[in-house]
Amino acid sequence: MMRYRLFSPLFLCGLLALAPSLATAATVHGMVSLPEEIKSGRRFLGHWRVENTTVAVQPAPARGDTVVVLVGPKPQVLAPKNTPVEIVGMQANPATVVVGEGAVVEFRNSDKVSHDLSVPGRPEIMPPERLAPGTVRKQRFGISGEYVVRCTEYPHIVISVIVTSSPFFAAVDEKGGFKLLDVPEGPATLKVWSNGRWVHEQAVEVTPRGLDLTIKVPSTANKDVTEQ
């Protein structure tokens, strides 16, 4: 009985302490509709690209290069950690990584050919360096920002490194859906990164009930956003 009396106040105090955070946590989810030029799967087109007349053309597989990032609900810190990126089959997997400041990205070359990786125009961030088959290159990204790592020999290999303090990010699945859990209430900015650039940015107000967003990225600068 005494133990019961003793635990009851502690339990209540714990509930009171956790109450604010539990009360403000919400879920932000939605759908991102990308334009055809992004969904086509080709960054560099040749002279011809015609469909065969026998079987249906398959959609481009999602390579994880579209990411939704929510910035600024409250000051948050994303702990830096090592993030692996594997280059195999002439493509990077994942193609986009979101890391905290000071995180190390490990580039592993699993191809049979070498890759020359660098951040073009930013040698101070990541200078060109040849990555032989079967080797790993560890690169630290200490400053917030967006960095596009390219292979000089095979330009279609693009690895986006987003360095941010926000822990609220999610990769878009093949259907365009995303889900951000435990987002605090309040104003925030939602950004969509795809194909090596920010393709969408909007201000949102996170409510206790959460948000369900449908984001349509226009083919050009026009952005059509419908908030539900």
Place this chain on the structure above:
Amino acid sequence: MFLSKIWFVLVGLLAGVAVTAAFVAPRPADRHIEQLEGQRLDRAQYAAEQMLKSDAHRWIDSVAKLGRDAHLTEALDSSSRGAGEPKALHETVRSRLKALVPDRAAAGVESLVAVDSKGRVVARIGDDEGEYGESIAGAEVVADALRGYLSDDVWGASGRLRRVGAVPVISRSRERIVGALVVAVETGKRLAEIWKRNLGVDVAIVLGKTVVSSTLPEALLGQLPELIEQHATEIANHKRTRPLSLDMGNKRMLLIAAPFVGEASEQRAYYVLLNEKSPKSDPWVLLSNAKSDDLRWGGDFPWVPLALGMLAMIGIGLFLQRIEVEGPIRRLRAEVHSLARNELQKLDDTRYGGKLGGVARDINATVERFTHAPPPKSEMAKKDIAAILDQSGSADGQSFDVSRAKPAKPAPAPNPASVAASLFGAPKLPPTVGGPPPAVAPPSPVAGPQAPAAPTGSTSRPSSLPTLPSPLETTSSPTEEFAAVSPSSLIEAPSPPPLRRDVTPPPVPVAAGLTAAFATPPPAPRPAPAATNEPQDAETVHFQQVFEEYIALRGKCGESTTSVSAEKFLAKLKSNRDQLVAKYSCRTARFSVYVKDGKAAIKATPVRS
């Protein structure tokens, strides 16, 4: 002269315009030629782009036909399903590819790769034929083919450019895609040579900062990648550059650069079409390139207008010279002749413009000066002789030639003897100006009393008459001096002078003194001495004797005797005698003739008693 000057200025301006046009006119032509050359390169670039496009289509079609091969389809289907031994499938597919493309190099195929539906290489011919099993599904063109697209790309890996085409391989049941075929075509020297043959321009292929192949010596194209890099923005916006100039050794090239499509565009891969620019068309180059037919008579060259134009210019110039220079000069000369002939009092300087008018006014001023100012002594002596010998004043190189009269010095006053000596041919003595009088010779018995002593100084002789020892009395009084001739009496000598003492001669125009320079009128007839009305006294007889002796001596000396007027001669002798008598207070004067320097001359000696 005004119109002539204007004409010369116009001709000079015309010549300047012609030279300017010769140097400037080729420049628009150069620009036009460069523009045409640029347009030619534009068309060549368009043709090259179309050739690339049609080549890509052709290779896609070719490899699509290969993809319908049953053996390949079966083998790739097996590999995709994981059925069969990979090595066996590799050998099967490779041998089949070799059978389908027996002469790969002649076709320009660098490699032909067969992948299964997972993007794994089953077999390849060409590069790395023994390698298989790795995945290339990440390559966009391969991924496209595995999704069902027929497409092309350009790769720029390992310092080489390759045009790539990929097609899906569809199962025999035509239900699914079992793999893909990828062909890589040579994009280097062979392509450049083909383009040069077809387009007629030189070709260079640039990958990054390297010229990977060219129809020109690649060593001369070292600055080409940098030049293209400078126009990267223009290339990105317009898919090509405008015509650019490039100095390549001693050649001036015009070039257009355009990017390759596909991944190679990201790797700064360009094809460059080059053409040698025409040489600059300065006049010397144009002349050196002229042919003889260009100047052929009857050809396109405008000989007739050019000749007519030049003749017209020359004619106008000569005409203006004639009416403004030669004509006025001719008129001025005629007027001056008339002035010399005493037909005019002065020139009509208003008829002449410019410098000729100034010359006319100067002549008039000179005439005015001679009319109102005493002439120099040499002129007086000349006039004196003219008055003696001839009515027209022609000395004609007689014994009283002007050349014998020494010009008087302005200061100090010359010795009168020098003038007298020059007039009468007496031997010249040292001047007595400022010095003691010369020694007086004893008087000649013939000449009468001794001549008066020489004056103490020239200042006492404002008339500046010369002193001369009498030649007739050289044995008795060699330093006898006497007054020679008064200038005023000479100027006012009658024309023709009558042989009378009491006649005052009318003034003679100064212009008469100039007749020696402009005209020589015929000599007046010499009157006979007997025709005079003078009394036949001793003086007259003496004068007539002197005249006859003088005429005779002139005849002996071979000089003309017809030009000497007796009347003027006698009048002059009398005048001189009177002047000597008045000046030296002597009774009379005696004259004698003698030969000096082969010519007749006269001496005068005063006689006191």
